[in-house]
Amino acid sequence: MQDYEKWSYQLIRKNVKNINLRVKSDGSVVVSADPRVPKAYIDEFVQSKKDFIQKARAKILQNQNCKQQQQFRTGELIPYLGSTLRLFADQADSGYIPGWLEEMQNGVIAHFSRNNYGEAVFQRGQSLCLYSTDPFDPEHNQQLYDCWQKIQAGILCRQLSRRYYPEFEKLGVVFPEIKIRKMSSRWGSCIPGKQKVTFNSLLLEKPLESIEYVVVHEFSHFIHPDHSRAFYEFVGHILPDWKIRKAALR
Numbered sequence: 001m002q003d004y005e006k007w008s009y010q011l012i013r014k015n016v017k018n019i020n021l022r023v024k025s026d027g028s029v030v031v032s033a034d035p036r037v038p039k040a041y042i043d044e045f046v047q048s049k050k051d052f053i054q055k056a057r058a059k060i061l062q063n064q065n066c067k068q069q070q071q072f073r074t075g076e077l078i079p080y081l082g083s084t085l086r087l088f089a090d091q092a093d094s095g096y097i098p099g100w101l102e103e104m105q106n107g108v109i110a111h112f113s114r115n116n117y118g119e120a121v122f123q124r125g126q127s128l129c130l131y132s133t134d135p136f137d138p139e140h141n142q143q144l145y146d147c148w149q150k151i152q153a154g155i156l157c158r159q160l161s162r163r164y165y166p167e168f169e170k171l172g173v174v175f176p177e178i179k180i181r182k183m184s185s186r187w188g189s190c191i192p193g194k195q196k197v198t199f200n201s202l203l204l205e206k207p208l209e210s211i212e213y214v215v216v217h218e219f220s221h222f223i224h225p226d227h228s229r230a231f232y233e234f235v236g237h238i239l240p241d242w243k244i245r246k247a248a249l250r
Contacts, residue, residue: 009046011039017228019045023056025184059250072141078128082207082248085128089141092131094118113148121148146182150201154180157199160215167238173222187214187249190221206249213245 009021009029019042020032033042046053070076077084100120103109109129114120120131121144134140158178165175176190179198183189188199197218203211216238224231235242 011042016226020227021046021049021052022185023053023060025060027057027060029053070142071138072130072145073136078145079205080128081204082210085123085126087130088124088127089130089132089135091135092118092120092133096120096131111148111152113151119144121145146201149204150180150182153199153201153204154178156204156211157215160212161197161219164212164216164219164238167216168219168222171223173219176219176222188218190218192222192225207245209245210248213239213242214249216242 009031012030012032013035014032016032016034019037022030024030029046031042031046072087072089074087074089076087078087094117097114097118097120100109100112100114100122103124104112104122109122109124112120112122117133118131119133120129122129130141130144132141132144157180161175161178165173169175174195176195176197179196180201181198182202183198183200186200187203188197190197199214199218203214213235216235220231220235220238223234232242239245
């Protein structure tokens with residue numbers, strides 16, 4: 001760890017054009033810079049970003065407090081696509097499943113997911129319904145919700161990937177393997193050499209326009225593997241308002 005007054009950060013030396021600063025989910029600061037950049041200059045750069053660091057850490061703390069307070073009880077608000085759904089939690093009963101399947105076919109409920117224990121999570125209007133074998137166990141219900149979130153994020157990210165893929169197909173990009181997992185410090189990642197893109201399941205909480213930005217951002221790495229000016233110019237060609245979309249991810 002490198003120190004500058006009260007600010008501490010992890011310094012990573014690698015071949016990058018600009019100095020990059022990132023605040024991780026635990027509040028720590030990571031800085032990447034070219035080996036030729038003097039240490040004193042990096043210290044000054046970190047100090048100049050003190051307001052950004054403070055705001056980022058405050059938001060992380062706020063999000064952590066919200067998650068700690070989440071009990072998955074009826075009436076709580078669940079973040080969903082930039083808005084919220086009102087949670088309805090109840091006791092699971094496998095006898096409900098035939099009725100739910102009929103409601104799904106009739107379009108009354110959407111985004112339906114269930115398991116072999118009669119548990120289910122789905123959307124009905126502006127409500128998120130969670131039927132659990134133990135509706136008063138926050139940890140168990142968190143697991144049910146996380147599973148549902150991962151499934152729905154996967155469906156959405158794959159749909160958006162297919163929507164924007166023609167922009168990349170004409171440049172010779174092969175449609176990649178799409179993975180979904182819960183990540184703490186990034187919204188997505190791309191490994192061009194393995195033809196694989198991974199998206200964060202927590203994207204389901206963000207506005208649709210921002211999720212589209214993440215999809216285009218990661219696919220653009222098949223053309224430009226770095227974060228150079230050419231990379232962002234390419235992203236801007238597809239999404240001219242990408243900066244606004246990106247800002248809504250914070």
